[in-house]
Amino acid sequence: MQAVIDLATLNDASDAEFVATLAPVFEHSPWVAREVASARPFPTLTVLHRAMMATLSALDREALVTFLRVHPPLSPESLRGGTTPESIAEQSALGIATLDAAAAARLEALNAAYEKRFGFPFILAVRKASLDTLFATFERRLAASDEVERAEALEEISAISWMRLMDLVRPAPTGSLSTHVLDVVRATPASGLGVELWRHDQDGGMTRLEAFVTNAAGASERDLLGGGRLAAGTYEWRYDTSTYFARHGYATPARAYLGSVKVAFTVWNPEEHFHVPLLLSPGSYTTYRGN
Known part of the structure; x- marks a missing residue:
């Protein structure tokens, strides 16, 4: 090869x-x-x-x-x-x-x-x-x-x-990842939410790459996997929604429904920026590829 x-x-x-x-x-x-x-x-x-x-x-x-x-x-x-x-x-x-x-x-x-x-x-x-x-x-x-x-x-x-x-040919080091979470029940950014970024490995395993708590804007403080660290492949955001809902007073039946929300997505072009927004409530969530 x-x-x-x-x-x-x-x-x-x-x-x-x-x-x-x-x-x-x-x-x-x-x-x-x-x-x-x-x-x-x-x-x-x-x-x-x-x-x-x-x-x-x-x-x-x-x-x-x-x-x-x-x-x-x-x-x-x-x-x-x-x-x-x-x-x-x-x-x-x-x-x-x-x-x-x-x-x-x-x-x-x-x-x-x-x-x-x-x-x-x-x-x-x-x-x-x-x-x-x-x-x-x-x-x-x-x-x-x-x-x-x-x-x-x-x-x-x-x-x-x-x-x-x-x-x-090695891609240019221009790509990165970010996420942004909005609490649609409280109509506010989901600050203080624990988030992890994982990568799906070729052998079927998973590797944790990043862990952080969302800031006042409901996002990470910086873009992730920049400088050429982002590669083509499948990744997964993991959001500790149970702890977040417990902190904001939701009873166990409400906060237990979703558990820990996981959003898998594929990076096709690692030279691009991939932004994954999450619109969150105890009973549902919506995600899409953002700008």
Whole structure:
């Protein structure tokens, strides 16, 4: 596996080195990296990725379909026939290589129907999918119009290429996390609330990263995991709501209903700031991605 390099190293590389480094990002299409090499330096991976996707979005219909056709089908037969190491790893991790006979036959039938319908293979970012997601998405997209399906295929390529890009180049240290809690019953910030930040580890375990008590504004005193500490993955805020409600005079039946509120969320782009607000009452809570 290619070693992860800094963005500064990529910006300073020769055109040939730049293209060679990024060649695996788009399936059989090093020309995409070649098209943006002269636009360096890129301040972040986000800007680099947007430039590469803009190159694809500018293709006319015929050129885009030609690009889509170089992608391998998602199938055991495709894996046996050989494709890029990246695609083999992604499909194998999903379990495509070990499908039982019935599932493999179903997938082959869907592949044939899709390619006959649209003229290029079905494309899905399988690294973030399950087999159930694969089949459900496959069947839904077979009913799409040509224009809508080309756009969705390009969105999936955006996701695939972003994950592959982060495999190769270290993101800029611009991302961070924050949270803000409002007590909707008392119509005030939930100050004095104990909060912990945990990360879901690849081995299935959990690691506690931060612990603090919310300030007068119902938030942490600072943004968390800045300076390059934020990585792509799944995180979890844990709010000690039982203690908070006890402090404010709620009886046990009311404060025990939610227990300790946990909010899991996924960081897709670690160069961004992820703010998680929580609107809290003893009987319910609402969360969303904030600004």
